[in-house]
Amino acid sequence: MTTEPQTPSIRLVAISGSIRRASHCTAVLRSLPPLLPPGVALEIFPLDEVPLYNADLDGDMPPAAVAQLKSAIASADGLVLCSPEYNYGIPGVLKNAIDWASRPGFASPLKGKPVLIMTASPGTAGGVRAQAQIRDALAATLARPLVRQHIAIAGIAARIQEGRLVDESTLGFIATGLLELVDEIRWLAMRSGEAS
Numbered sequence: 767m768t769t770e771p772q773t774p775s776i777r778l779v780a781i782s783g784s785i786r787r788a789s790h791c792t793a794v795l796r797s798l799p800p801l802l803p804p805g806v807a808l809e810i811f812p813l814d815e816v817p818l819y820n821a822d823l824d825g826d827m828p829p830a831a832v833a834q835l836k837s838a839i840a841s842a843d844g845l846v847l848c849s850p851e852y853n854y855g856i857p858g859v860l861k862n863a864i865d866w867a868s869r870p871g872f873a874s875p876l877k878g879k880p881v882l883i884m885t886a887s888p889g890t891a892g893g894v895r896a897q898a899q900i901r902d903a904l905a906a907t908l909a910r911p912l913v914r915q916h917i918a919i920a921g922i923a924a925r926i927q928e929g930r931l932v933d934e935s936t937l938g939f940i941a942t943g944l945l946e947l948v949d950e951i952r953w954l955a956m957r958s959g960e961a962s
């Protein structure tokens with residue numbers, strides 16, 4: 767007997783704050799599918815093609831990569847971010863994407879979107895300072911960054927092998943974060959069902 771593959775009922779979009787080919791953060795995101803609960807799918811949206819924010823281009827016909835980014839976020843039930851820290855803060859690549867996605871202000875695809883934030887660094891602080899800034903920027907967009915223990919992965923280089931996160935305890939910690947994200951998404955869906 768064959769079993770039909772389950773159609774995912776929850777779709778997550780994952781965004782890396784690094785566009786480097788061998789990025790540790792992108793490797794972390796690539797390692798997530800086996801950790802997802804049943805019925806949850808995850809797709810990585812690369813930021814390589816997203817241009818610098820320019821309000822002159824921010825209208826009904828934004829650059830193609832921006833339109834794709836906004837549409838991916840709009841159709842996702844939740845977001846998963848993994849970012850490095852640059853000079854104690856949020857990398858420009860990720861801040862730029864948040865800025866594009868945040869328009870129109872307070873009514874953008876980010877509004878009300880649950881977000882699991884992760885940071886990773888070869889250093890000892892795991893990018894925790896960038897994480898605070900990412901949380902702040904998302905709060906400005908009315909997104910819903912998950913309130914939970916930080917996922918700030920220190921010493922990331924030693925935890926990656928062949929482009930995948932292989933450290934079991936980190937994978938376990940992230941799996942719990944993903945479960946909490948999915949719970950939040952389901953709770954929000956139930957609440958909006960109750961309201962309608």
Ligand SMILES: Cc1cc2nc3c(=O)[nH]c(=O)nc-3n(C[C@H](O)[C@H](O)[C@H](O)COP(=O)(O)O)c2cc1C
Pocket residue numbers: 784785786788789790791792849850851852853854855886887888889890891892893
């Ligand atoms: C411009 C720049 C600034 C950096 N600043 C920090 C920093 O403040 N804190 C930190 O932990 N790592 C810092 N790093 C190191 C990055 O965390 C490291 O390069 C990391 O691997 C980048 O993420 P990726 O592997 O996903 O590309 C910096 C790297 C660059 C290129």
